[in-house]
Amino acid sequence: MSEAKILLNEIGRDDISDDSSNLLDCGLIDSIDIISLVAAMAARYGKDLDAKFLSAENFQSIAALDKMIKEAYGV
Numbered sequence: 001m002s003e004a005k006i007l008l009n010e011i012g013r014d015d016i017s018d019d020s021s022n023l024l025d026c027g028l029i030d031s032i033d034i035i036s037l038v039a040a041m042a043a044r045y046g047k048d049l050d051a052k053f054l055s056a057e058n059f060q061s062i063a064a065l066d067k068m069i070k071e072a073y074g075v
Contacts, residue, residue: 004065006044024056
C-alpha cells in the first residue's frame with residue numbers, strides 16, 4: 001500500500017481509490033482533509049511538512065501525494 005493511501009486511511013478517507021485523480025478539483029478532498037493529512041504526516045514521519053510542499057498540485061492524486069511524501073520525507 002502506498003504511503004498516501006496509508007495516511008488517507010489514517011484520517012478516515014479509505015473511500016479514495018488509488019486511481020482517483022483531481023481530488024481537489026472534484027471535491028473528493030477538502031481543506032480539512034489536507035490539514036488532517038499534513039498533521040498525519042508530521043506524526044508519522046516525526047517532522048512538519050515544509051511549506052514549499054503545500055500546493056494544490058501535490059494533493060490532486062495519490063501519485064502526486066506519494067511523490068510529495070517521497071521528496072519531503074525520503075520514504
